[in-house]
Amino acid sequence: MDIIKWARIKSPWVFHFNAGGCNGCDIEVLASLIPRYDIERFGMILRGSPRHADVMLLTGTVTRQIKDRLIRIYEQMAEPKFVMAIGSCAMSGGVFQNCYSVYEGADKVIPVDVYVPGCPPRPQAIIDGAVKLLQKLAAGK
Amino acid sequence: MIIEILKLLIIPGIFFLFTLALFYQWLDRRFLARLQNRRGPMHTGSHGTLQPLADFIKLLAKEDIEPEAVDKPVFRGVPILLSTISITALFFIPIWGVKAFVHFEGDLIFMTFLMTLIAILAFLGGWSSTNRFSTIGGLRAAMQTLGYEVPLSLAFIGPAIVAKSLSISKIVEWQASTGIWAIILNPLGFGIAIIALLAELEKVPFDLPEAETELVAGWQTEFSGRKLALLRFAFDLELVLAAGLITSLFLGGPAGPFYNIPWVGVIWFFIKTTIVVLILSNLRGLFARFRIDQMVSGCWKYLVPLAIIQIIFLQLVLG
Ligand code: SF4
Numbered sequence: 001m002d003i004i005k006w007a008r009i010k011s012p013w014v015f016h017f018n019a020g021g022c023n024g025c026d027i028e029v030l031a032s033l034i035p036r037y038d039i040e041r042f043g044m045i046l047r048g049s050p051r052h053a054d055v056m057l058l059t060g061t062v063t064r065q066i067k068d069r070l071i072r073i074y075e076q077m078a079e080p081k082f083v084m085a086i087g088s089c090a091m092s093g094g095v096f097q098n099c100y101s102v103y104e105g106a107d108k109v110i111p112v113d114v115y116v117p118g119c120p121p122r123p124q125a126i127i128d129g130a131v132k133l134l135q136k137l138a139a140g141k
Numbered sequence: 142m143i144i145e146i147l148k149l150l151i152i153p154g155i156f157f158l159f160t161l162a163l164f165y166q167w168l169d170r171r172f173l174a175r176l177q178n179r180r181g182p183m184h185t186g187s188h189g190t191l192q193p194l195a196d197f198i199k200l201l202a203k204e205d206i207e208p209e210a211v212d213k214p215v216f217r218g219v220p221i222l223l224s225t226i227s228i229t230a231l232f233f234i235p236i237w238g239v240k241a242f243v244h245f246e247g248d249l250i251f252m253t254f255l256m257t258l259i260a261i262l263a264f265l266g267g268w269s270s271t272n273r274f275s276t277i278g279g280l281r282a283a284m285q286t287l288g289y290e291v292p293l294s295l296a297f298i299g300p301a302i303v304a305k306s307l308s309i310s311k312i313v314e315w316q317a318s319t320g321i322w323a324i325i326l327n328p329l330g331f332g333i334a335i336i337a338l339l340a341e342l343e344k345v346p347f348d349l350p351e352a353e354t355e356l357v358a359g360w361q362t363e364f365s366g367r368k369l370a371l372l373r374f375a376f377d378l379e380l381v382l383a384a385g386l387i388t389s390l391f392l393g394g395p396a397g398p399f400y401n402i403p404w405v406g407v408i409w410f411f412i413k414t415t416i417v418v419l420i421l422s423n424l425r426g427l428f429a430r431f432r433i434d435q436m437v438s439g440c441w442k443y444l445v446p447l448a449i450i451q452i453i454f455l456q457l458v459l460g
Pocket of ligand 1 (some may be wrong): 025120
């Protein structure tokens with residue numbers, strides 16, 4: 001059992017889903033892949049297909065329109081799967097809170113494991129969030 | 142009998158190849174990362190050496206989703222066949238001495254056949270997924286084969302003409318006994334083989350079948366869990382196969398000073414394949430992706446004539 005847990009902690013592949021943000025968070029997610037921050041150091045690779053990924057990097061407000069698609073994409077991921085809500089929008093609706101079409105946080109729609117605050121959060125914060133997720137995994141889900 | 146089975150399982154066999162495949166994946170990733178001014182995997186084992194193993198185990202332990210619409214027998218068969226074919230092909234490469242584990246006259250032809258099978262399996266994998274991205278990826282994989290297959294086979298003929306044999310082991314033996322590496326007479330063939338093998342491996346300038354910016358993950362989109370682990374493993378084995386083939390056909394295989402002493406040949410083989418893998422990753426870091434039409438027409442317009450010129454040159458020199 002332990003070797004599986006070790007493998008899971010060491011190779012969390014991510015994929016990126018923008019639920020309808022302003023693209024600020026997405027740029028920061030991409031920035032965490034660039035040479036300066038390089039999350040591949042922790043074994044994280046950006047995959048295109050949700051079927052290959054373990055961690056969903058969810059950015060942007062979850063709107064009523066995107067809800068069904070988000071759930072569908074979430075269901076396409078293979079177990080065990082984790083979600084990181086990145087940015088105030090994904091956490092709580094951010095500046096769009098109280099808007100008629102906006103859910104106040106992604107956790108109203110799918111389970112979220114780690115929240116990364118900021119508008120947009122810095123790449124360091126995203127990496128910190130990822131490390132927190134891995135620590136949570138190491139401590140046993 | 143028991144010794145044969147042990148050989149098959151451990152030393153020139155599956156366990157050794159598995160280790161080599163994971164090692165070259167790590168080397169490729171690290172080297173590419175350094176070229177891009179990144180660090181690459183760092184925290185899994187010493188300098189990330191265990192990263193490919195961690196990926197492999199994690200994928201094995203993940204849920205294995207089979208969408209309802211897929212063509213189940215083909216979809217299940219493709220990853221298994223891909224990895225077994227790659228392992229089979231690797232048994233024809235002389236690693237521990239000038240003779241491969243399996244060899245017969247004409248195994249070079251059999252090798253090209255196996256490599257075509259690998260490409261066809263990629264197409265079948267994409268087609269059986271019945272996903273629009275997979276289908277396009279699979280079609281591109283088949284299309285790409287039309288481009289690189291002919292120059293690749295022509296490039297393989299060069300060393301065969303030089304050594305007057307169609308067996309990989311014989312070609313290596315010839316190079317070892319005369320001390321002349323086939324690359325000296327086949328410089329063009331060497332370059333063509335490297336380019337065509339990049340396409341065979343679906344690496345960056347020719348990664349059209351899995352272009353992730355256009356096609357999500359190409360023909361692999363629907364594979365998950367165990368199947369994806371086998372697919373990635375097969376690709377790692379193919380990297381070893383490509384490097385091993387180039388080493389045996391053009392760089393003399395395990396030949397080198399003192400190659401007759403046990404363990405020295407394998408060290409030479411290891412050094413040469415490492416250099417080939419580094420060349421492949423270097424090209425990967427240098428280029429951007431071609432379009433599919435550029436790729437196919439480029440292969441026919443430039444690579445095929447160059448390969449023919451190479452063969453004419455050989456005939457003139459050897460007279
Ligand atoms: S949190 Fe801020 S930067 Fe990120 S998507 Fe929302 S508004 Fe844009």
